[in-house]
Every structure is written in structure tokens, then in C-alpha cells.
Amino acid sequence: MKNLVLTLDPEKLQNPDLDLRYVIPDLLSTRSDGNIKDNGYDYEDQESQSPPLLAIFLIAIDFPAALKSINQLMMGEEVLGNNLSSVATLYLEEENCRAKISFSESLA
Secondary structure: OEEEEEEEEOOOOOOOOOOOHHHHHHHHHOOOOOOOEEEEEEEEEEOOOOOOOEEEEEEOOHHHHHHHHHHHHHOEEEEEEEEHHHOEEEEEEOOEEEEEEOOOOOOO
16 A cells, blocks of 8 residues: 655645545545545645645555556546646655655556
8 A cells, every 4th residue: 555645736726625625535536446545634834935735645555556547637637627737746655755756648
């Protein structure tokens, strides 16, 4: 299992609807046949004076399959009126260390 963090910048969202914190994990869980599980959310301060990021925590049982499902959602459609490909950042989290994972049209 892998821990993933999906961050959203509220200043870049076309529709900054807080329901995204529930809708995104639900969509990913459904589309991945349960491979991706919701693991909560939080707000994370940025170094600048910008508002905090919305951080959605996910658990992936099969990491490669989960990555493909997340990528398809981020690159392929709008969620609550938001094109997430330009406002979301995905990280793999291991032992308090995060590695950024880029979205790719080749995976979508």
C-alpha cells in the first residue's frame, strides 16, 4: 500500500467548492474498484501568504493502477466545474517525505 497526497490550490480553482474534499476521493474509489481509499483531508499552509492548500489523503493498494486512475481523472474531466490538471499536485508520501508525481496525458 502507498500513501498519496493530492493537494489543490484554492486560488487556482474555477469553482472553489469544499465538497471537492469528498467528491474526489469518492470518484477515485468508485473508478478504481476500491483500489484507492479515502484517508481524510487537511489544510496545509504555503510558504507565501496565500490561503492554505486543500490536502486530500489517499491510500493506494495497487500503486500503478491507482496512478492511472488518478491521472485519468485529473487530465480527462472537470470535477464540480474545475479542471484539476492545472490546480492539483500529487505526491507519494513515505516516512514524512513527499515525492511529487507528475500527471501525464500518456497515462490518461
